[in-house]
Amino acid sequence: MLASFHTTRYLVGSALTGLWRNRTMTGGAVVTTAIMLITLAGFLAINDTLNQMVTELGRKSNLIAYIRDDARPTHVTALIKDLRSRPGVREVRFVSKDDALAIFESRFVDQRDILDVLQNNPLPASVELHLNDPAVVPGLAQELQAMTSLFDDVVVPLDIVEEIIGISNLARVAGTAIIISLTGVTLFVIVNTIRIAVFARRQEIEIMKLVGATDWFVRGPFVAEGAVIGTSGGGIAAIVLVAIYAQVTPAVTRIVSFLPVSTDAEFVRNLAVFTLLVGLVVGSLGSYFSVRRYLSV
Amino acid sequence: MIVLSDVHKVYPNGTRALDGVNLTIPERDFTFLVGPSGAGKTTIIRLINRDETVTTGSVLVETTDVTRLRRREVPHLRRRVGVIYQDYKLLPSLTVWQNVAFVLKATGEFDHTSGDRVRQTLETVGLSRRADHYPHQLSGGEQQRTAIGRALVRRCPILIADEPTGNLDQDSGWETIQLLVKLNAHGTTVVIATHNRTLVDTMRRRVIEIAQGRVVRDESEGGYVG
Numbered sequence: 001m002l003a004s005f006h007t008t009r010y011l012v013g014s015a016l017t018g019l020w021r022n023r024t025m026t027g028g029a030v031v032t033t034a035i036m037l038i039t040l041a042g043f044l045a046i047n048d049t050l051n052q053m054v055t056e057l058g059r060k061s062n063l064i065a066y067i068r069d070d071a072r073p074t075h076v077t078a079l080i081k082d083l084r085s086r087p088g089v090r091e092v093r094f095v096s097k098d099d100a101l102a103i104f105e106s107r108f109v110d111q112r113d114i115l116d117v118l119q120n121n122p123l124p125a126s127v128e129l130h131l132n133d134p135a136v137v138p139g140l141a142q143e144l145q146a147m148t149s150l151f152d153d154v155v156v157p158l159d160i161v162e163e164i165i166g167i168s169n170l171a172r173v174a175g176t177a178i179i180i181s182l183t184g185v186t187l188f189v190i191v192n193t194i195r196i197a198v199f200a201r202r203q204e205i206e207i208m209k210l211v212g213a214t215d216w217f218v219r220g221p222f223v224a225e226g227a228v229i230g231t232s233g234g235g236i237a238a239i240v241l242v243a244i245y246a247q248v249t250p251a252v253t254r255i256v257s258f259l260p261v262s263t264d265a266e267f268v269r270n271l272a273v274f275t276l277l278v279g280l281v282v283g284s285l286g287s288y289f290s291v292r293r294y295l296s297v
Numbered sequence: 298m299i300v301l302s303d304v305h306k307v308y309p310n311g312t313r314a315l316d317g318v319n320l321t322i323p324e325r326d327f328t329f330l331v332g333p334s335g336a337g338k339t340t341i342i343r344l345i346n347r348d349e350t351v352t353t354g355s356v357l358v359e360t361t362d363v364t365r366l367r368r369r370e371v372p373h374l375r376r377r378v379g380v381i382y383q384d385y386k387l388l389p390s391l392t393v394w395q396n397v398a399f400v401l402k403a404t405g406e407f408d409h410t411s412g413d414r415v416r417q418t419l420e421t422v423g424l425s426r427r428a429d430h431y432p433h434q435l436s437g438g439e440q441q442r443t444a445i446g447r448a449l450v451r452r453c454p455i456l457i458a459d460e461p462t463g464n465l466d467q468d469s470g471w472e473t474i475q476l477l478v479k480l481n482a483h484g485t486t487v488v489i490a491t492h493n494r495t496l497v498d499t500m501r502r503r504v505i506e507i508a509q510g511r512v513v514r515d516e517s518e519g520g521y522v523g
């Protein structure tokens with residue numbers, strides 16, 4: 001117990017000494033890590049905004065199926081019930097012939113006399129589907145179009161839907177690629193910083209190994225150094241992010257009001273915690289691998 | 298006890314360092330490994346401490362088959378075998394006291410009794426007055442004794458010294474050997490690799506001669522040349 005206390009004190013002391021000894025490199029690595037993590041978080045925020053835009057647009061993507069005048073009402077009712085239970089479908093609304101007429105009249109007040117010419121209501125009843133997920137639109141439209149005994153026509157905003165899906169997929173792929181690259185760059189910077197520290201202390205490492213120190217005892221201070229660098233970089237990035245969100249985001253939202261930028265405290269908190277954790281993990285892992293080649297004594 | 302059975306060692310560059318070495322060093326023995334440079338003495342030491350692995354054959358240290366040790370078990374072997382290197386391998390940024398205490402820290406053995414242990418060790422090796430000195434402030438003999446102190450503080454049952462007198466003047470060399478004799482008298486197994494003819498001839502202890510990677514002579518009270 002006491003020995004492990006001394007060991008822990010040695011590990012922490014050794015890590016802090018190492019960081020101080022290479023303070024210029026340490027400072028550089030912390031700043032670089034912070035910049036990388038801020039950029040990483042920025043891309044995550046952009047990705048989130050794009051995802052929200054996609055979801056928002058998806059919500060606005062409707063599908064209208066016009067019901068044949070001779071369709072059986074029981075079939076229509078059963079279908080509406082079935083559609084409501086489908087995933088990706090937010091709302092299914094039945095618009096009767098009378099409702100359609102009322103809507104027409106309210107929208108085209110000055111053209112009411114057009115209808116007076118006709119003896120019957122020419123407007124068809126319809127089923128309006130409001131969707132959460134634009135990806136379900138093509139399949140659903142095809143399915144409804146096949147029901148020729150129920151529907152005359154199905155109106156699908158397919159172009160927009162496909163574009164939304166395209167943007168969404170592109171955003172995901174590009175975002176993931178950028179996130180992986182930035183994590184790689186951060187890892188590279190930390191690995192090299194620790195590698196220099198390891199190289200400077202290679203004699204110490206060799207002696208430690210020769211007298212019977214375990215791999216973990218040798219690695220410990222370096223992993224701690226990497227963790228401190230990563231967490232410090234992550235901490236700076238988290239503070240900058242919180243400040244940016246507090247100061248800049250309201251202005252952006254005001255100027256470009258259509259952008260659904262997440263401003264709620266939980267999102268910002270999660271992003272800050274994520275940044276901190278990425279710093280910690282990348283810093284520790286980077287150091288872990290930096291020391292490995294010197295442990296083969 | 299150390300037992301090498303039919304040990305062959307070929308380095309990756311093709312150099313055949315050991316060619317079927319068989320030897321047994323019992324507990325509390327005091328043995329000289331002699332032979333010209335390149336004979337294979339240092340390779341034997343490195344195999345015992347698992348700095349190197351055998352190509353074929355087996356190395357037994359006490360009850361441990363060194364050749365079958367897993368990587369994470371190697372530190373436990375090294376805590377029982379104290380190796381004193383020709384170049385001392387002291388940390389230049391640490392004082393004598395810190396160099397000796399460092400081993401206890403590195404092996405996780407440092408506790409509240411360690412201060413006394415280090416002090417006693419420095420007394421044994423005659424370096425109490427040099428405790429606060431750095432290696433560059435010490436003579437070759439004092440550096441050698443610091444290295445012995447580092448092995449001694451862990452109370453290793455086996456001490457192996459690779460050319461302990463190689464970089465020392467005659468007096469310092471003798472002091473070092475006398476210290477090792479004293480430790481042997483207290484029960485430590487001591488193995489000394491050397492090509493110091495005078496030393497071996499004067500001591501008349503067990504001599505194992507290595508030549509071209511083979512044991513060519515093993516005498517219980519031998520001289521440098523049989």
